[in-house]
Amino acid sequence: MTDLAHIRNFSIVAHIDHGKSTLADRLIQSTGTVQDRDMKEQLLDAMDIERERGITIKANTVRIDYVAENGEKYVLNLIDTPGHVDFAYEVSRSMRAVEGSLLVVDSTQGVEAQTLANVYQAIDADHEIVPVLNKIDLPASDCDRVAEQIEDVIGIEATDAIRVSAKTGVGIRETLEAIVQKLPAPTGEREAPLKAMLVDSWYDAYLGVVVLVRIMDGVLKKGDKIKMMQTGAAYGVDRIGVFRPAMQVVEELGPGEIGFLTASIKQVRDTKVGDTITHEKKGAEKPLPGFKPSIPVVFCGLFPVDSAEFEDLRDAIEKLALNDASFSFEMETSAALGFGFRCGFLGLLHLEVIRDRIEREYDIELITTAPSVVYHVYMRDGSKIDLHNPADMPDLTHVDHIEEPRIKATILVPDEFLGDVLKLCQDRRGIQQDLTYAGSRAMVVYDLPLNEVVFDFYDRLKSVTKGYASFDYHLTGYRQDNLVKMQILVNDEPVDALSMMVHRERAEMRGRAMCEKLKDLIPRHMFKIPIQAAIGGKVIARETLSALRKDVTAKCYGGDATRKRKLLDKQKAGKKKMRQFGKVEIPQEAFISALKMDN
């Protein structure tokens, strides 16, 4: 137990790849929290997928002991957060557990879209913000310009921003001092009834459900009987501890401290992030404000390529959902793809991460259907349907009108690409809301339909701006528009997994693009195959895949008949990745690739 004056709690926030996790490494290492020999890069990014992609997906907490220049010993709790917009929710709830933020800005890049988004969240959470200019070891580093940009664009004082190289360790000591001197100590009453914020929870193979808590008031001890104020469930505390970053058991956690508890909680679902934990007897009367729940915004179907693996897929999805409350699923059946699941995600990266994990950790090959957003379908009889899957679109004669989700998108882009960005947003049915300049960069704010953004907007943005634009968005609400369901027919059979909702005015264009793409993606067969896009029975676009005309091995390798046999076997293996629709075989990657628009 540490007295409040000697505790500092903070999150490290930044645009993606600006060096949060690397800075966390240096803070951990320079304070001797982890021995040098146990150190590795981005130590906190422990998941395979994080290490492989070099990004943080899950926020992580570490407790550091630091002896400051004033000779006093401080306990620092840092939370490293993800930078990608899909995981903005992780950042926002992490911020609620701490009093300050280190705002890392890559001094070779400057302020980017998630820098802004994070600052606004930090201000919302009443944080003290300490700006840190990172990567000063790189020749392209320009601290003066970036400091000025921070002041201009964000409006926070940055003249004495700390200049750091998280890579070489320059400026780490200064960063630690700034944390102690500039960030406020937490407040709280040791004698008051227990109020602990449930910040996060996950499943650990050895310990069961682990709950990350921030103590606001009171003291939590092993053996305490606790109660979740929202759910009313009561548990006996088995173990409490802190992360260094390995779990270390402690006797108690007092006000201002961050740590974990385990109790015999069966499922992660039994814990609600944002809930308040108190003692069962003499507990607190009023809970803490709680968090806004995260809502999945992108939905798609996941089907096993091999239909015999459906039960394995169910198992995999259930296990992953245990640890990821932001991911939802329900069973789905498709005429063409058989049994699978309709899953909801925070964004496309989140979708990719989950899909990758299922394929790799559980070794199940998947067909992913067209991602869709959630439409509100208002029926003539006054009822409303949340449509997660275009295949479930009710008969139009019963539909009064349809609303789609809209977002507010903020894009930062160098001047020279502004025109391309505006055109892209305009093409995607965007409505410009704001356009300002900061130095040689423009900040554009657009109101856009989410369905135009979900799929390939970010890829397109990167390609038209050569990677120089950054992008952030959040949902703003729903709005009615002229939306229709477009079906794709292959060899005159509708393929439900390819149907999608589109704006009526964009339907011909999308339909044509889809048909052309599919024509390239579907291999030729021994007969010709019409590929059509249709709205309610009316064909709006059509392509014909001509029949295969040549598939024969020219050469004869002496008497090497084995080689020929193997060649067929190889093709056999390739075929597993195909799905049969009537007489037509469609490769699994077609379901996603067909949606990508080149311009």
Added chain:
Amino acid sequence: MPTRFGSLSRAVLPENWQQSGFGLYIHWPFCAAKCPYCDFNSHVSARIDQSRWRDAYIREIARAAELTEGRVLSTVFFGGGTPSLMDGETVQAILDEVRRSWPVSNDIEITLEANPTSVDAARFGAYREAGVNRLSMGIQALNNDDLRLLGRLHSVEEAFSAFKIARATFSRVSFDLIYARQNQTLADWGSELRRALDLAVDHLSLYQLTIEEGTAFGDRYSAGKLRGLPNDDLAADMFEATQRITESYGFHAYETSNHARSGEESRHNLIYWRYGDYLGIGPGAHGRLSFGPTRQATEAFREPGKWLAAVSEHRRPEHPVQHLSQDDILAEMLLMGLRLREGVPVARYLPLANEEIINNINELVEDGLLVLAAETLTVSDEGRPLLNTILRKILGA
């Protein structure tokens, strides 16, 4: 229809090698330069100790002869690589050993593959002395720009003079052309093929350029740098034109890529396609031998050094012998046999085929891709360019 009796249980009949003959393949794994499209087992080597290789071939022939004692040899084929890099004495010594080892048929066919340079041509006389009676030349293209693109060491003119020498030396001469080359039009290929047919040739192997993984062309292709290759439609048109033009010159397409005047077919290659018995000697060579109802597959070590060392040390220079299953035998018989215009005798494949395969065949017959006559199964004219798809459907792959 004859196949409807397919529910007969799968009787195992001895595959009779004698119906298809018995041949010997000798692989020479060296070339003067590696062509960028080629994935044959061919290597460039600064120095080749011909006497050591000669001894090794002889030792292997002796070993093979013991296994096949009493069989009558009907063909020998020197393939490569570039067998025309072999010294005349090497070929002589090998063929002497062959004649010592087996009774050979009166009309034995002995083919050697040759590259059409003057250096190679200088050895043609010695080959004839040794007993070679058929030459197969790799001319590949009749235009110098394309020969360069194909990485060939000879010009058209040099190839023609080598051809003339061959014509004067051997009673039977064939040559290979590669078509569907970069930037080649249908008309280009038509006139090139006519020029080839105008020469005094009796057999042509006409191969569509295949981009093979692990070759220089393969690498360039996957990097998107091999431009001007024909699309599927043009390739199909070229294939059709090839059949049409050769027929009009009296060359029939007796196999997917092989065309000959009647009686001039490569009898050695027919053994492969008719799925007869053959020995494979030399690095990477394959063999098939039947003993009663069982059929063995042999495959020699691919790497020349490894093969030579094994033979020199009196070890068997090959992978463990494989005993082919009935399914393998059927697959190979159809893979090879359906390449032939004459097709596969029903009496040979039917005992090996299960109900599923028979049904698949029936469906393809209904679709007009296969033709089932009383005694043979053949691929229709429409089916010929789609042979791989057809085979996959038959075998349920």
